[in-house]
Amino acid sequence: MKKLDKGYIQIYTGNGKGKTTAAIGQAIRAAGFGLRTYIIQFMKEYPYSEIESLGKLNNWIEIEQCGKDDFVYKKELPPVEEIEKGKNGLQRARERMLSGNYDLIILDEICVAIYFKLFNTKDVLSFIKSKPENVELILTGRYCPQELIDIADLVTEMKEFKHYYQKGVLARKGIES
Amino acid sequence: MKKLDKGYIQIYTGNGKGKTTAAIGQAIRAAGFGLRTYIIQFMKEYPYSEIESLGKLNNWIEIEQCGKDDFVYKKELPPVEEIEKGKNGLQRARERMLSGNYDLIILDEICVAIYFKLFNTKDVLSFIKSKPENVELILTGRYCPQELIDIADLVTEMKEFKHYYQKGVLARKGIES
Numbered sequence: 001m002k003k004l005d006k007g008y009i010q011i012y013t014g015n016g017k018g019k020t021t022a023a024i025g026q027a028i029r030a031a032g033f034g035l036r037t038y039i040i041q042f043m044k045e046y047p048y049s050e051i052e053s054l055g056k057l058n059n060w061i062e063i064e065q066c067g068k069d070d071f072v073y074k075k076e077l078p079p080v081e082e083i084e085k086g087k088n089g090l091q092r093a094r095e096r097m098l099s100g101n102y103d104l105i106i107l108d109e110i111c112v113a114i115y116f117k118l119f120n121t122k123d124v125l126s127f128i129k130s131k132p133e134n135v136e137l138i139l140t141g142r143y144c145p146q147e148l149i150d151i152a153d154l155v156t157e158m159k160e161f162k163h164y165y166q167k168g169v170l171a172r173k174g175i176e177s
Numbered sequence: 178m179k180k181l182d183k184g185y186i187q188i189y190t191g192n193g194k195g196k197t198t199a200a201i202g203q204a205i206r207a208a209g210f211g212l213r214t215y216i217i218q219f220m221k222e223y224p225y226s227e228i229e230s231l232g233k234l235n236n237w238i239e240i241e242q243c244g245k246d247d248f249v250y251k252k253e254l255p256p257v258e259e260i261e262k263g264k265n266g267l268q269r270a271r272e273r274m275l276s277g278n279y280d281l282i283i284l285d286e287i288c289v290a291i292y293f294k295l296f297n298t299k300d301v302l303s304f305i306k307s308k309p310e311n312v313e314l315i316l317t318g319r320y321c322p323q324e325l326i327d328i329a330d331l332v333t334e335m336k337e338f339k340h341y342y343q344k345g346v347l348a349r350k351g352i353e354s
Contacts, residue, residue: 002351004349004351004352005349006349010194012195014336016333016334016335017187017199017331017333018189018195018196018199018202018203018333018335019195019199020202021198021199021200021201021202021203021205021206022194022195022196022198022199022202022335023198023202024198024201024202024205024206025195025197025198025199025200025201025202025203025205025227026195026198026202026352028198028201028202028205028227028230028231029198029201029225029226029227029230029351029352029354030226030351030352031226031229031230032225032226032227032228032229032230032231032351033226033229033350033351034351035351048206048209049206049207049208049209049210050202050205050206050209051209052208052209052210053205053206053208053209053234053237054205054209056233056234057230057233057234060230103351104352136352149338149339152339153339153340154194154337154339154340155337155338155339156193156194156195156335156336156337156338157193157335157336157338158193158195158199158333158334158335158336159191159333159334159335159336160331160332160333161326161332161333161334162326162329162330162331162332163330163331172181172182172183173210174179174181174206174207174209174210174211174212174280175181175203175206175207175281175313177206
C-alpha cells in the first residue's frame, strides 16, 4: 500500500471555474499512483456528474455528498438540520482522515459552507490541526477565510477573467454540473 | 449517445496549481454524464499518474502524450523532431475533434507549447476556428497568449498565493505528477 511521506494543505478558492474539478483531477492523479481519496461535497445535494464516473474508481476514490444549499437562495441562515448534517459530515471526514485508510481528503465547498455559516472557521481549523503527517488535505470553495489561508501550504486563487455565463448561458449537465 | 447542444472554449492559465487537474476533473465530470473526451498532453513525456486511472474510464476518456520538454531546460529552441511531433499531435487532436466521436477536447499545456515555440499562436487559432459547434474545447498552460484569451468564452487564471515548493518541496508522485 502506497503512502505519502508528507501531506500538505491545499486550498482552491476564488470566483473562477475549476476549483472542484481541480480537486477531482487531483484525486484521479492520486488514484493513478495507488493513493486513496475520500471526497465529501458540502451543500451539493444535486448529483454532480463526477459522482457517476468516480464510482468506477471506487477502489481508490470514495465520494459522498452532505447537505443542501437552498437556504442560501432563500437568504436564510442554515436551518438546524443542515447544521447537524454538516457537523456529521465533517465528523465522518475526520474519521476517514484519522483511519489511516486514505491519503487524500477533499472537503469540497467547505469555504462556502463557512461563509454561509454552516461551520465556524474554528471547526475547520480544528479539523486541519488533526491532520496526520502523511495525509494531503484539499479545501475548496470561494470566500476562503484568511485564517485558513494562513495555515495552508498551497493556496491557488481561481480568478475569473472572462465567463460565458455573462452571455446568458445556463449550467450544462456534464460540464458545469 | 449524449451530445452537448453548444460547446465553448475554456482556458486554464496562470502560475498556480490546478490547471491540468481542473481539465481532467472536467473530463471526469463529462464522463459521468456520458460525454466522451480526448486529451492530448504536450511536452509531458514523463508518465503522469492520471494516465493510469483514466485508463479505467477508457470508454469515455482517451488520453495520449506527445513530445517532451527537455529542450526547455537546455535553454534551446525546440528541435525539428519535437516540432514535428507537436504538429502531428495537433493534427490527431483535430481529427478527433472533427470525427463527431468526442464531446470534449483537451489540449493540455498547449499555451506552454506556444510559449516555447513548438507552435505558433496562429496554428492554435486555426485549430480553435475549426471547432464544431457541439464540442467543448479546453486549453491549459501558463503564458496563454492574448489572441487566445480574446476568442475564448471562459478564461480562468490559476493564481498562486502561497506554495510549499517555496519551502523546498520537490514534486511528489501521485500529487504533483
